[in-house]
Amino acid sequence: MNRKQLTLLIILGVVLGGLGYNVYRKRQSGYERGADKAEGQKLLQGVPESALNDVAQITVKQGASEVNLAKAGSIWTVKERGGYPANFNNISELVRKLWDLKVTRKVEVGPSRLAKLKLTKEDGALLDLKDDKGKSLAAVTLGAQTSKEAGEDSQFGGGSFPNGRYVMRGDDIKTVALVSDALSVETKPEEWLSKDWFKVEKIKAITVIGPVATNNWKLSRETESGEWKLADAKPAEALDSGKASGLNWLLATPSFTDVIIDPKPEATGFTNATTATINTFEGFTYTFKLGKAATGEDNYALQLTVAGEFPKERVAGKDEKPEDKTKLDKEFADKQKTLEEKLKNEKAFEKWTYLTSKYTIENLLKERKDFLAEKKEEPKKDDAKAPGDLPKLDFNPVPPPK
Numbered sequence: 001m002n003r004k005q006l007t008l009l010i011i012l013g014v015v016l017g018g019l020g021y022n023v024y025r026k027r028q029s030g031y032e033r034g035a036d037k038a039e040g041q042k043l044l045q046g047v048p049e050s051a052l053n054d055v056a057q058i059t060v061k062q063g064a065s066e067v068n069l070a071k072a073g074s075i076w077t078v079k080e081r082g083g084y085p086a087n088f089n090n091i092s093e094l095v096r097k098l099w100d101l102k103v104t105r106k107v108e109v110g111p112s113r114l115a116k117l118k119l120t121k122e123d124g125a126l127l128d129l130k131d132d133k134g135k136s137l138a139a140v141t142l143g144a145q146t147s148k149e150a151g152e153d154s155q156f157g158g159g160s161f162p163n164g165r166y167v168m169r170g171d172d173i174k175t176v177a178l179v180s181d182a183l184s185v186e187t188k189p190e191e192w193l194s195k196d197w198f199k200v201e202k203i204k205a206i207t208v209i210g211p212v213a214t215n216n217w218k219l220s221r222e223t224e225s226g227e228w229k230l231a232d233a234k235p236a237e238a239l240d241s242g243k244a245s246g247l248n249w250l251l252a253t254p255s256f257t258d259v260i261i262d263p264k265p266e267a268t269g270f271t272n273a274t275t276a277t278i279n280t281f282e283g284f285t286y287t288f289k290l291g292k293a294a295t296g297e298d299n300y301a302l303q304l305t306v307a308g309e310f311p312k313e314r315v316a317g318k319d320e321k322p323e324d325k326t327k328l329d330k331e332f333a334d335k336q337k338t339l340e341e342k343l344k345n346e347k348a349f350e351k352w353t354y355l356t357s358k359y360t361i362e363n364l365l366k367e368r369k370d371f372l373a374e375k376k377e378e379p380k381k382d383d384a385k386a387p388g389d390l391p392k393l394d395f396n397p398v399p400p401p402k
Contacts, residue, residue, distance in 0.1 A: 059130070062125040097181065119167075125185060145183075164178055165181065197256060203281075230371065298357055301355060303353050
């Protein structure tokens, strides 16, 4: 072999080596490189816009955790919670987001890469949207979230925050992509519940009856801004107005943690229940059954019933002018309609047993003594001589005889 042939072989080897290295690099980094033509395309490319309105069932499944959301008439419900109403805003936002979500970068991967991106059946979260007949309209597997370092002056105060997520259409490995939304989707049923609940306003009286009769109490007031008074107060009992002031806002913004599907006595603590009745100036009567739940120290089971008695007619004022009657009658009618609607909405909660925190109902768990003023001890009078006391001197001695 002459020198010229050797040179050609060396050049050819370098060229082939370079091509091979480029192919290797392409295969190794393909899952991080994107195809320009995929950028900006919708994640659910090919799914018609009209299908958005056909979504009637949603399944979210990750490992052993699963939640099923379904439409019952016009209301979304949570199957795992006995058909309790779901948070429509969260569902609507999720569906709309999926339909509008665009691909940031298409990702080329092989089967071995799916585990790293958490897109396997074991690690990924499968989100399946179906119509009312159970036909899948769109299925997306949610994989690993990506994150970005936050500057010290950012709202995150340094550290990192999620800024994207790897996704895949169903189980089609050719559709793996990166999107610019972290897509946090819960698989816990309680996270999908509608937390709209009752609201107690303008309290007039509160009666609490517990397992121990001596702890029972009733407090009432004559006006919305009036002082609370203790019913059947004994001579030695004086109400502490400061301790009772917390009742002014009792259950004004209550919240619950979960819904108890199988309210057995051993789970709810209703065998030793406390009953609380609240009457309002508007005519509502709320009756609560409270029990120490078995799921934790600060958890309580709650059931409620609601009743309402509202005036049917408006009593005209003493100096009411005829020209004001129409306006006042309309205001009265509108108010009555609002009260009736509130009663109807809140009676829908009567069929359920709720899990709530002690913080929400702690004022109803107080004992009678917790509202009483502390007794001041008077100093004791003790004229007895202590050991070692000197005898008292007589400053008026009898004079000696003359």
